[in-house]
Amino acid sequence: MNINTNYQNISDSYLFSTIAKKVNEFSKANPDKEIIKLGIGDVTLPLCKIVVKALKDASEEMGVKETFRGYGPEQGYDFLREKVQAYYKNHNVNLDIDEIFISDGAKSDLGNILDLFSTENTVLVPDPVYPVYVDTNTMAGRKIVYIDANAQNEFLPLPDESIKADIIYICSPNNPTGAVYNKEQLKKWVDYAIKNNAVILFDSAYECFITDKELPHSIYEIEGAKNCAIEFCSLSKMAGFTGTRCGYTIVPKDIENGLLNKMWLRRQTTKFNGVPYIIQRGAEAVFTLDGQKEIQENLNYYKENAKIISDTLKKHNIWHIGGKHSPYIWLKCPNNMTSWEFFDYLLENVQIVGTPGSGFGKNGEGYFRLTSFGSRENTIKACERLDKFLK
Numbered sequence: 001m002n003i004n005t006n007y008q009n010i011s012d013s014y015l016f017s018t019i020a021k022k023v024n025e026f027s028k029a030n031p032d033k034e035i036i037k038l039g040i041g042d043v044t045l046p047l048c049k050i051v052v053k054a055l056k057d058a059s060e061e062m063g064v065k066e067t068f069r070g071y072g073p074e075q076g077y078d079f080l081r082e083k084v085q086a087y088y089k090n091h092n093v094n095l096d097i098d099e100i101f102i103s104d105g106a107k108s109d110l111g112n113i114l115d116l117f118s119t120e121n122t123v124l125v126p127d128p129v130y131p132v133y134v135d136t137n138t139m140a141g142r143k144i145v146y147i148d149a150n151a152q153n154e155f156l157p158l159p160d161e162s163i164k165a166d167i168i169y170i171c172s173p174n175n176p177t178g179a180v181y182n183k184e185q186l187k188k189w190v191d192y193a194i195k196n197n198a199v200i201l202f203d204s205a206y207e208c209f210i211t212d213k214e215l216p217h218s219i220y221e222i223e224g225a226k227n228c229a230i231e232f233c234s235l236s237k238m239a240g241f242t243g244t245r246c247g248y249t250i251v252p253k254d255i256e257n258g259l260l261n262k263m264w265l266r267r268q269t270t271k272f273n274g275v276p277y278i279i280q281r282g283a284e285a286v287f288t289l290d291g292q293k294e295i296q297e298n299l300n301y302y303k304e305n306a307k308i309i310s311d312t313l314k315k316h317n318i319w320h321i322g323g324k325h326s327p328y329i330w331l332k333c334p335n336n337m338t339s340w341e342f343f344d345y346l347l348e349n350v351q352i353v354g355t356p357g358s359g360f361g362k363n364g365e366g367y368f369r370l371t372s373f374g375s376r377e378n379t380i381k382a383c384e385r386l387d388k389f390l391k
């Protein structure tokens with residue numbers, strides 16, 4: 001056999017292992033100092049009560065002969081697809097049930113969708129970027145071109161007619177920067193995609209953090225998007241499903257005369273056997289009125305944390321974006337420090353751990369990501385330390 005040599009081209013991700021190593025070394029040398037982690041990209045609040053009840057009830061059903069379920073539909077049960085359909089309807093997006101595919105999360109689908117596209121395609125990704133987009137395409141051997149997200153364009157790059165690409169990744173609200181595209185900006189991407197016969201892979205994993213009524217939650221709020229965009233969303237950040245696993249992918253029938261929708265169904269029915277019934281019942285509960293109320297409380301908790309961090313940075317004139325419609329705060333390292341210099345500076349002086357921006361691409365150099373997923377207590381404590389130290 002021959003191995004897939006493209007794997008030799010994936011760069012080893014040293015980002016999180018280097019962070020862990022530095023933190024361990026510091027702890028060993030300073031056992032009396034308490035470290036606060038504001039680098040985590042995982043939620044910390046538990047599942048809401050109504051979800052837990054639905055999971056328990058569904059488990060009971062599975063233990064009774066009359067209500068036991070075996071294989072379900074690969075694309076998800078209709079009870080959940082209808083809830084997703086109604087959720088989109090709230091943003092004035094009309095979807096057919098068979099355009100909605102339930103999955104075990106956005107990350108798997110973002111990688112798996114590439115089965116539908118030729119390896120000859122060129123891929124366009126913004127820099128800095130969520131590493132999954134780059135690594136999955138590198139594994140398949142596709143050519144990747146980058147578009148710069150930087151302070152000049154407020155980390156929201158717009159299409160460049162001189163760049164030709166077939167597959168375009170957009171993540172809004174963005175990880176790692178927290179930047180959000182408005183409707184006019186997204187329209188430019190949709191127009192560009194249609195003109196170039198390209199497909200947009202739109203990652204809306206953080207849409208639930210958007211509070212401004214004018215900002216789009218879904219790319220399908222933009223005219224023409226159903227002709228060129230596939231959307232990926234997840235209950236991970238929305239409802240704390242990072243360990244429970246459930247998401248959904250929208251493949252409109254208007255793209256390529258329904259061909260992509262058909263191909264994705266074929267792909268999923270061949271390579272995937274569906275999300276567990278129990279989990280789908282838990283996900284269904286998220287979309288009920290009570291579920292939405294409960295998850296909103298959790299989202300508000302994270303947003304208040306973000307505000308506390310942002311207010312502290314503002315007070316000390318540290319340039320930053322994000323936090324408002326996202327759990328991420330993206331700041332410019334003060335005094336022209338590099339991302340890693342600032343990492344060491346925070347660890348040594350105030351024992352706060354964040355994520356160096358350079359780990360997300362060359363344009364991340366000199367920037368730093370903090371997250372609002374910590375506890376309120378730790379977030380306040382971290383900000384008090386920063387405030388005192390920066391005086």
Ligand SMILES: *Cc1c(COP(=O)(O)O)cnc(C)c1O
Pocket residue numbers: 104105106107108130171175203205233234235236237241242246247
């Ligand atoms: C967390 C995250 C996801 C969600 O992934 P899941 O597999 O659904 O947990 C998707 N995209 C981005 C950019 C993320 O940060």
